[in-house]
Amino acid sequence: MKKVAIIGASGYTGIELMRLAAMHPLFELVAVSSEQFAGKSVAEAFPFLAGRVNLSFQALAQHTELERADCAFVALPHRKAMEVVPGLLEKGIRVVDLSADFRFRATAVYEQWYKPHTAPGLLTQAVYGLSEVYREKIRSAALVANPGCYPTAALLPLIPLLISGLVSIDGIVIDAKSGVSGAGRGAVLTSLFAEVNEGIKAYKAGTHQHTPEMEQELSLAAGKPVVINFTPHLIPMNRGILATIYATLHGKTKQDDVLKCYRSFYSGKGFVRICSPGTIPSTHQVRGSNYCDIGFVVDARTNRLIIISVLDNLLKGGAGQAVQNMNIMAGFAENAGINQLPLFP
Amino acid sequence: MKKVAIIGASGYTGIELMRLAAMHPLFELVAVSSEQFAGKSVAEAFPFLAGRVNLSFQALAQHTELERADCAFVALPHRKAMEVVPGLLEKGIRVVDLSADFRFRATAVYEQWYKPHTAPGLLTQAVYGLSEVYREKIRSAALVANPGCYPTAALLPLIPLLISGLVSIDGIVIDAKSGVSGAGRGAVLTSLFAEVNEGIKAYKAGTHQHTPEMEQELSLAAGKPVVINFTPHLIPMNRGILATIYATLHGKTKQDDVLKCYRSFYSGKGFVRICSPGTIPSTHQVRGSNYCDIGFVVDARTNRLIIISVLDNLLKGGAGQAVQNMNIMAGFAENAGINQLPLFP
Amino acid sequence: MKKVAIIGASGYTGIELMRLAAMHPLFELVAVSSEQFAGKSVAEAFPFLAGRVNLSFQALAQHTELERADCAFVALPHRKAMEVVPGLLEKGIRVVDLSADFRFRATAVYEQWYKPHTAPGLLTQAVYGLSEVYREKIRSAALVANPGCYPTAALLPLIPLLISGLVSIDGIVIDAKSGVSGAGRGAVLTSLFAEVNEGIKAYKAGTHQHTPEMEQELSLAAGKPVVINFTPHLIPMNRGILATIYATLHGKTKQDDVLKCYRSFYSGKGFVRICSPGTIPSTHQVRGSNYCDIGFVVDARTNRLIIISVLDNLLKGGAGQAVQNMNIMAGFAENAGINQLPLFP
């Protein structure tokens, strides 16, 4: 049993963390912070949690219960997280941070795509929380940097292939489609229902800040620098990411090699499900769950491998993976509290 | 631990029963029937269940595992259920039937709104499975007739008021709005995405077959015949029912009387949550859960009580309540396996 | 040919007015005002209009082109409109105002449901712009108060019945469902995609400010005070209103009487289409058009008439009816520029 705090609990990721914590058999939720809802009860702000979470939000600076926590999820915006995390660690609270602030191994890369970093010393200490890849390091980490939603969807299918050398590092295209909760809960014009519904748009083509995060991990897997094209799109749905990934196969790679590579790499890692070759997954089959499902097609005409990966951006792409990481850190069963089946339809 | 069969497992209610059974700590799913998918593995037909349900569908008549079951959920269409249920009961299998076939106490009413009945003898034996109202009878029932989705949404808020005599039995209007999964999984033109999306329609105004089911139970609660107006609508969303109910207050009834009536009636019945007066619930706060949330407003200008109730038609309005009933029958905790929080957003 | 200005052109109603004006064969759009987008070209702010509207937004107070207009649509929020309209009228510009500011015949009613009125003198001068009912008065009006979206949907089916005395004035229930554009283009939390999508909610039950507007016109039609129940709901779709109306039939009223009443009243009024009895319309059949379609069902069990009316809230419920009114004022064909067929699907 762990006493858990959620800092920044009123954004979509924070709300999802509350939901998961309230269902977790080994978590006791002791503190939730929110500037926007400070003083309000959780049930009043989020009636779906009525009867299940009996806390009230407090502003972070004045929070009276935070010290009781054994561990904390930090779901603050980029740059805010780095102001808060050092203090938590000093108090001996283990942290899974869901911002980008501790995902980069090189301060310079962070500062190029984001802003100046105020706690660069922690970058080397933080473990990148892609659970299936870094499970051993996560176990003993004090600070886990939870991956971005798009990177999780792209890295889980690509890393095994790059490690095995089955695909070329050149010309990788990641065309990703996300539900709107990925844009956050800020009251902005571009997230209004009538602006999003019945349409699709691309954004930040070639300039999205998740690009260097993917390149960092892909390069580590490949053992040499990997540069990618990444284009995200906004889809009129609440949850879900589908990444369509184009990679050139190395000369003799066959469909079966890809399948074996995946099966071997993800053996015993229950949240990644590999589809039978030629079967293309849909986000419908993962929504509301912590699964990442991966399908692929070999296009013999162009010698390209087309990979489709799907996950729920708020679960495996966010709060779910964060709980998975905390489970690993705590020595709990990896799926404790996050084993809900997808909600279909 | 109970061995469970699901008969008619490939419609939306049947699929939801599989999902719930696979997450239930005290159910072992031993048999699933489907004519449409006979011979197919569940995981192939419904990849969201991959790795969690390892059965294959069999046609009902040839099913080899059915006899192993202690209890069965029957999720067949109306009229089909009555052909199957007697045989199950004879084998000593306790049944929760989700069709309308055993919901009526009077054969004549069933036959007026549906079709001729082939097992009318069971009507007196069946218990109407509105869990919060008939819990005691359900406990020992061999056959529970699970309520319709609309009736559940209308009866839970109205029955306590009628029992207490707080509202008039005259002039009750039930204007209900349902997500599209309520229309079933049949491949029909009117359920196509582009026919449903971006629009709303009413259907079967004044003639919907759930009308007599509501009137039966409302009349029992009031102690005299209640006749209602009921109009269902189809909303472009997957799940959820919102019922807007208009009832005339008896002379001196105050907001507080209504609140007290609800609090008293639903005390200790955790799946019904009463909103504070003037707070109107949304289906967002129950989707993916077994909750029914009830809010109300007193319109002093017209002396009308406006009640808004919300539930997930596949859970409290279908499969969830069916599991709740089976839990009661089995002596399990009433919320075993169905205590998931709503999925928000 | 008329020179047209749109004041408050960047809300959903204002945008729709720009769209209609740009397609109108007898309108020349000469001025558009917006505080939010002042200085921006229309095409930049609304790329869907690129190549078709070549104006730039200006703030109202500094607008240089306004004086060129023969007529103006005012699409400002309530209370702002009444500050602007008197000045326009003084310049000889004929006005269709889309706010609530000039819809009431009694200042007291406006002030009870809205706020204090700063130009009450205009209330008696303004003509209520329900085109099919007040066509003759509109013709010569200097100021037309365009009806609210919900009132249009409720009044078109109810007024003929009340004039003819076919239904009782007591116990009328109007349960209305609206797409989200009806909530405006303000960047507020409750209008975010993920807060609206996949759910339905009621709001302002019994207290919505369109209630007195309906009651005013219904009372005039009936010749005595009519009090109603009105509950609006928010539906996850961009456009459309469906109103489900419950009214008690006078003793001997038959289905045919209702049909005759409608056919006679709406003869020669092409934007109102009466469905054959028992046929229930859907908002799909009016979306993107200026039609209001009306269907009805006689529920003999309860002697209630159930009426379903549908319209596009931005067209017949807003900008479309405003253009219709301006056409009448200008002596143009009533359907000039607004005769587009619905967009289906």
Added chain:
Amino acid sequence: MKKVAIIGASGYTGIELMRLAAMHPLFELVAVSSEQFAGKSVAEAFPFLAGRVNLSFQALAQHTELERADCAFVALPHRKAMEVVPGLLEKGIRVVDLSADFRFRATAVYEQWYKPHTAPGLLTQAVYGLSEVYREKIRSAALVANPGCYPTAALLPLIPLLISGLVSIDGIVIDAKSGVSGAGRGAVLTSLFAEVNEGIKAYKAGTHQHTPEMEQELSLAAGKPVVINFTPHLIPMNRGILATIYATLHGKTKQDDVLKCYRSFYSGKGFVRICSPGTIPSTHQVRGSNYCDIGFVVDARTNRLIIISVLDNLLKGGAGQAVQNMNIMAGFAENAGINQLPLFP
């Protein structure tokens, strides 16, 4: 004025053709065929057209009015069209065919991706109806093969670049996303609302039958064989296609070269709108219109050009372009009857 027939008028493309024909100032719709709705009036089957189309559907073989037509739109499924078109041409009726049956210049390619061809002689006679590219040939054609929806979205942005040699012919990736009306109006499980809504899926990755159509036209533009990767996706919206296209820039190509190329090629072709560099279009800005909007971004890190094109699959991607072609054939203004502005929101 032309007398127009629509053959296969009850699918989504056929319905859209009826809608456009009914609004067209120079078309008189004289015949509509449908096997499914034979004998039904158009207004009964499609109430949105009530009062505007006064015909009844007839089965094709028994159609009595067909001979009156000057020209015909054939909106039948692939393979059915080739059985019907020769007979129409023999009667002197000019045809725009919306199937794939006459899009290929080589019978072998058609037969490889589709089925055996029964009228291969017409393939050389048919003109590929990409209006902006083949306008001159279309003018005098007896048979125009209207392009596929995906090919239109991909070819309009790529053809000018390949003609000008600004991008490499190697490694082109076309990742396209379509609304659900593109899947047709057949009552199939995979098109049901609850199967589509709240999710996204890819399909036919690497094997979609529009691939060779694109490759045919791209190869003609480039002057040498072009092989592409094409992956289509299904998006939960009614209308719209967004194509994200990745192409490698030739060494010294700059953003400005691309812009100039587009501006020059599409000068005087009003239905293609070029966005300012770096501005990414959304399908919202074309829905309900015949526009194709094209935006692009130069990704200097990878020397890739990322192009986003958007259109309405039922208009510029189907019925709209078909009318545009018929306008060209008839010598009408190219935008007659299809100049509606997009419906926003």
